[in-house]
Amino acid sequence: MHKIKKTLFLAVLFFIILNFRASSGCCPFRETNNSWSASSFYCGICGFYGSLTKSLNTHLSSIGLLHLRTLEVYDTRIRLSVTDENAGTEPGGQDGILFGYCDFGEKYGYAHINSMPNRGIAAVDITYGYDDEIDFTFLEENLCPDCLNKILTGYREAGADNCRNLFLIDFQTMEIYPLPENVVSFMRDDYYFHIDHAEGRDRVLIFYVPGR
């Protein structure tokens, strides 16, 4: 009997010491967020500090390039957004062509974009870098379950080997979809996409074609 009491006492003492150590540790907030993926507030895409934060995308209507390694979003300007200061005063009038350049980073390549927002056409010439793989651990840590799920769904539908780390994102619907290497054309909502694939490069033609 006595022995059991002593063991119990030691166990209690041990428990108290453990607790004390934990609470006096240097990182009091460490335990508060063990479970990734990120909450929607911290999502690198739709979160408060994300590249397409929800308050912003209500004003936007276009298709963007979404780089899955940097989570940067690049507007193709196939349609001009309400917030775009140049809306209405296009250089060259009705058929003004806008030129855009996206630098994804040293490892990831770049893209040239020619768009005619007044006609609803954009041509995107993508040159991929030597690193064109998707890093799912990075995405899990930085995206909300919703955004992560959209990417995984597109990835699975396209077939794992057919996706690189550059996807498309519809600013209005927040739909996210890949540019599969085995797909030449597809339709999504009011947009038609045509892709010419070449070694390490893609040329994507986008047409905004709302139904009549």
Ligand SMILES: [Zn+2]
């Ligand atoms: Zn999100």
Ligand SMILES: [Zn+2]
């Ligand atoms: Zn073609």
